[in-house]
Amino acid sequence: MTRYVRASELVKKPVVTFDGEDVAQVKDILFEAADGSVRGFTLAGRGLFSGPLKQTLAAGRVHGLGPDAVVIRDGTALSGDDQPAVGVPGGGDVMGATALTVKGTELGKVVDVIIEGSRQPVVAGYEVESSGPPRRRVLLPVLRPVGVSGDMVVVPDAVVDFAAGDLAGFAEAARGLRHRLEEE
Amino acid sequence: MEWWGWLIVAVVVLAVLIASALVTQARRRRGGVIAGGGQRPGEGERGGRR
Amino acid sequence: MLFSQANGRRVVGLTEAEVLGSLAALSVASAPARVTALKLKGRGPRDVLAWRQVESFGPDAVTVRAGGEGGDDVQDDEFESRRDPMGKPVITEDGHCLGKIVDVEFDGTTGRVQRLMATDEEIAGERLLGVGGYAVVVRGG
Structure with missing residues (x-):
């Protein structure tokens, strides 16, 4: 079972209750820049003609998160009138942002975000397309970005040594980076 | 214009309206990955909130 | 049955x-x-x-x-x-799809559902969490 999910795979995925109903679909993934923790999701309706919903889904209310669905216990997991909505963070959409190392090397454009799907989902890395030529995509494990905005994601230089080609290799790369950081 | 000419015009206008509604709603449903400023009240300042 | x-x-x-x-x-x-x-x-x-x-x-x-x-x-x-499971996608509680329900095995006397047959896997009846308009949700990965 893959623990890692691409954000692009998660967007538009149905939010399914234990009862088997698709009550919404994922719109935005909101995360905390400082520690990468996913705070929650904004939602859109499932119908062809439906738009964004006012309700949001806090990460703590998610039962399971995988490549095919976000599973919640029941409809009360969504923010209603009785529950505060997930706050909209101040930053922008990191998709398309420039990835830059602390020492000033431009790695390319962020084309996807890797999310570790567990009880508390976390942004575990970024998929970056180098501006090339040749253009190539690598997955960078980023435990703690130095800074994140809608324009730029600043990462430690060490992550470059742990670039992976695919999600299978990414798990290994993330472990390697964690190991290196523990040694330091 | 013949009566069916108006009918074609009406059908085309409706089709365009429906298509544009579908496109706008699909665009509104599209999402992204939004980074938070990383600071909440009382947590101190770390970088600027945009 | x-x-x-x-x-x-x-x-x-x-x-x-x-x-x-x-x-x-x-x-x-x-x-x-x-x-x-x-x-x-x-x-x-x-x-x-x-x-x-x-x-x-x-x-x-x-x-x-x-x-x-x-x-x-x-x-x-x-x-x-x-609540008809036939043809519906099977979603595990951790968000993985196991294919679609192709058959259901049940006890003809008690009505207990013993197994759900999905395209990718056979699922014991005890793992069923719910059947709804969109999917069949089951326990375990």
Whole structure:
């Protein structure tokens, strides 16, 4: 079972209750820049003609998160009138942002975000397309970005040594980076 | 214009309206990955909130 | 008893001694996983039967006691079709899809659902969390 999910795979995925109903679909993934923790999701309706919903889904209310669905216990997991909505963070959409190392090397454009799907989902890395030529995509494990905005994601230089080609290799790369950081 | 000419015009206008509604709603449903400023009240300042 | 084998079997009302229709669909509930109702196809006066009206799942016919106002377990047809697992995607509690339901194995006497057959995997009835309009949700990865 893959623990890692691409954000692009998660967007538009149905939010399914234990009862088997698709009550919404994922719109935005909101995360905390400082520690990468996913705070929650904004939602859109499932119908062809439906738009964004006012309700949001806090990460703590998610039962399971995988490549095919976000599973919640029941409809009360969504923010209603009785529950505060997930706050909209101040930053922008990191998709398309420039990835830059602390020492000033431009790695390319962020084309996807890797999310570790567990009880508390976390942004575990970024998929970056180098501006090339040749253009190539690598997955960078980023435990703690130095800074994140809608324009730029600043990462430690060490992550470059742990670039992976695919999600299978990414798990290994993330472990390697964690190991290196523990040694330091 | 013949009566069916108006009918074609009406059908085309409706089709365009429906298509544009579908496109706008699909665009509104599209999402992204939004980074938070990383600071909440009382947590101190770390970088600027945009 | 596999639904694929029982599908289309004649459903006979014992008191009326006539064919009410043929079996067309099951409605399944969880905790415990069980068949709650049958949907019939045919020209009979009723097309939905509660499981407790079933007398026996015989080899040639399903016999039921459909007489009287026995159908109060069954609220309406819309509710029933939502709970029909056939063809629905199977989603695990950790968000993985195991394919679509191709068959359901149930006990013809008690109505307990023993196994759900998905395209990628066979799932024990105890793992069922719910059947809804979108998917069949099951426990475990």
